[in-house]
Amino acid sequence: MKVGIVGTGNMGGILMEALIESGAISPSDLNIVNRTREKAEKFQERYHDISIYNEQADLIKDSDVIFICVKPLDIYDLLKSNQRSFTKEKCVVSITSPISVEQVESLADCSCMRIIPSITNRALSGVSLFSFGSKCTKEWQDIIWKLMSTISTPVIIDESITRVSSDIVSCGPAFFTYLTRKFIQGAVSETEIDESTATVLASEMLIGLGELLKKEIYTLAALQEKVCVKGGITGEGISAMEAQxxxxxxxxxxxxxxxxxxxxxxxxxxxxxx
Incomplete structure (x- = not known):
């Protein structure tokens, strides 16, 4: 199966790296195209066997599944200008939340789906959010589900919760990174710890927290209860957070x-x- 990626920016690059490094696809089966060719060539320096295209239409023609990883307002023109290239045997995957899978289907006469990835997929972890089009074949659903399972936990979502699901899965890492940095800054400003040490401690704490949740040793509520002994120091910290x-x-x-x-x-x- 030939996999095409249109757009090698942040998420397009993350998908490419994750799929290759997970072993889900080989570089020789990957076709990429980017508005700025130099960006695509940087990936070819690492993965020599990938194929770089100058034209979107040529990539679409030579690919079985096409991941569209461009900005939302660029998708309509991409689909419209390449409409004849999306033949019935192909599969198109959009990764942006403001474009529904029905909108993609209106211009691409093939199997269509939307998958909203997360930066956590780069670590072969986290969730990918799936929405299947009405014309998407069961064969393509199974193929892409299996493909994304190598780098994530796929979850099917309803259109009505697209934004909040994306906030949690896709935007969440940025939100909690921001909170963690503020947590570190607070420690540095109020105590004698240096930023480097505080960053190591906070990062390792988050990794350990993730492992506890992954192994289902504790739920979120149970974990907080375990650490937050009544009348203890953690309880005072929680009270300060609740107040702010x-x-x-x-x-x-x-x-x-x-x-x-x-x-x-x-x-x-x-x-x-x-």
Whole structure:
């Protein structure tokens, strides 16, 4: 199976690296194209057998499954200008949340799906969010599910929870990285610990926390209860957090959904759905 990736930016590059390093695909079975060829060539320096294309249409023609990893507002033109190249035997995978799989299907007469990945997939971990098109064959569903299972835990989601699911899975690493950095900065500003030491300790703590959850040794609630002894130091810290956190997370989701609605309006206009 020939895998094509259109767009080798952040997520396109992460998908490429993860799929190759997991052994799911070999570099010789990977076709890539990018608006700036130099970016694609940097990947070829590491994976010599990948094929770089100058034109999207040529990549689509030579690929069985095509991952579209470009910005949301670039997808309509990509699909429209290459409409004849998406023949019935192929599969198209969009990775962006503001474009529904139905929108992709309206311009690509083949099996279509949307998969929202996460940066955690680069470590062959985390979740990938699946939505299948109405014309997507069971064969392609099984093939791509198996492919993504090598780098993630695939989860099927309903369209109505696309944004919040993406916030948790795809944006979540950035949100919790920000909180961790603030956690470290607080330790440095209030104590004698240096930033380097605090960063190592916090990073290793997060890795250990992930292992506890992965092995299902504790649930989130049980873990907090185990550490937070009544009347102890951890309890004082939790009380301080409760006093300060307020509407932080509800406001976070309100902000992401507000931006999402704007993106949806723009893409719907492109597809003539407004």
């Amino acid at each position: 956190i307020g509407e932080l997370f509800p406001e976070l989701f309100r902000a992401t959904h507000k931006k999402f609605e704007k993106d949806l309006a723009e893409t719907r206009h492109q597809f003539g759905l407004d």
